[in-house]
Amino acid sequence: MRREGSPWTGAWTVVAKETADHLTSVRLRFLEGLILLAAGGAVYAAIGRIRDTVGRDPFLFLSLFTVAREPLPSFVVFLGFLVPLVSIALGFDAVNSEHSRRTLSRLLAQPIYRDALLIGKFLAGLVTLAVAFLTLWLLVIGLGLLLVGVPPGGEEVLRGFAFLVVTVAYGGVWLALAMLFSVLFRQQATAALASLAVWLLFAVFWSMLAPLVAEAIGPAQPTPLAAVERSEIQQAFARLSPNVLFGEATLALLNPATRALGPVFFSQLEGALIGSPLPFAESLLLIWPQVTGLVAAVIVTFTIAYVLFQRQEIRA
């Protein structure tokens, strides 16, 4: 039976309620505390390094995000590691908790379609992520202003903001994936474990798998051309991982001297001014495939979750 009206009726109500729940949940506070500690420590260490070498970098503010001091990794590396955790924590029990609390039928008895429920939950997660990262971003900038004492330039702000957007998109991928598992598995623990398994796979093992795959399916001849082809296969395989996409995107955004992300032939470097910063538009163009890849992954994963959820029997 086809129903009448807009499928989005009530979506904003869901978004508002879920966001409020997220922002007041102990779980999120716990995770934010973890991120704050790790990222704050990384930035503080970075500022210590920057102070020693002040004045050398025209993009001083961006180096807040990328400079690392032993033994702490840089802010960006911390984020690449911790953003999936926060997203998974927000999404792994989105749907199955409603099942287990037996609130789903009661919820859908309201004039709210399933469409609105799922997209509302997803948007709420995304808003929460955006709020959390924006706060963190502002915190870093504020800390930089306070401790470095140099205001950021226009292009630095632009690049920093693009970095924020990319981070939210990266979080969105993991949020959509966690929600997919929450639709797929009735058990919350299973969904959480499945999400964490994927996270581990991409965060730790993917970089080890990529060369193996390249060797397995690439040409085996010991010629330079074959080597180039192998490295291209390896890179293409590695780029299936959202972590790699995020890493490449942030590298090009936060380090304006990055001019290429793949292997570069020596002839391409002839006459090139190494270390001269790329204009922002060119950097954006360079990482556009990565950004669109992330955004498309969000949409596709969400679509799968959506289709599965719509076809699910929920009157159990």
Add this chain to the structure above:
Amino acid sequence: MRVGMHALALALLLGLAHATAAETSANANYKGIWVSTPYPSFDAGAGETVTLDLTVHNAGRPPQRVALAVDPVPQGWSAVFLGEGKRVQSVFVAPGDKATVKLRLEPSGDVTDGAHRFDVTASAAETRFTLPIELTIGASLPPKLTLKPELPALRGSPNTEFDYKVAIRNDGGDDATVRVDAAAPQGFRVKITEQYGSQELTSFPLKVGETRTVSVKVTPPFGAKQGSYPIAVRAATGRTEARTELAMEVSGAPRLELRGRNDLLSAAAEAGEETPIELVLANRGSAPAHAIKLDATTPSGWKVTFQPERLDTLAPEATETVKALVVPADKAIAGDYMLTLRAVTEGTNESSDFRITVRTSTLWGVVGVLVIAAALVVLVAAMLRYGRR
């Protein structure tokens, strides 16, 4: 009568000749005390203090004291005898010996021009000798300087140093301090040094009859126009001066300048696409440049052509707009590349480094947007199929 006169003249001549011969023989056994000076009559400048060397001789006379005096001392003069720096009134001479003494004649302000006579008398016990000295004021040799350039005209390019040797000679009657200077057209740098040396000088002492060669080094200003320039050298003392003119012929040279429009040295170009860059070729030199060829050093895979490829002539201070068509390599990566563009002409070449920012095609950006659009289409299709449950 007339014959008598002749005879008398002859007799006088004969007598004179006789007397000379007699004197030479008599000189050896001349006995007496006398005073001598090498130049008993001379000229002196007005207000000048004159010092004469006097020698008192004693031949065959007993050793004795000889009193010296100037008598009469003309109006306005003071005469002093000096012996080893002290005022003396007399000298002592042994037989066959001589004593030297200086006579200083000092005029006061109101001494007039003309001849002045001083009689120096030496009075001994039994004899008295008078030496008349005549001093003429106002007839001394006038101060005079001559300047003689060794090579009065030189020719060279605007960036050479022109080195003239000028000999300065004091032809006057007095030692003098000579001041040298040279006047050159505006912007020309003049340095006057010793002939062999780098020390600059403005003045130096020059004795009577002495010659000194100085070196006048002139550097034309940067980009001096072709032409002939006069350099006036002047040497002066307080009382006289001498001038000479040196000719300096500056031959011109072209000097090219290659810049972008509005002096830009950077441009943006898309990889694999032809991008025109407007260049301004200027001749900032002093002579026209002929047969200018435009050329470029590029990274491999790049192509640069010029429109036009060559210029026949470019007058000084003239500019010409040239177009460079830059095609970055297809595989060029985004970012800055260095490109050297050159204008070459006879004897000079000018190169400019251009910074070309390579932009990559936005085609892949569009593809990315299409990918997102496709994902959205899938989502919308799923919603249409399964929506509103």
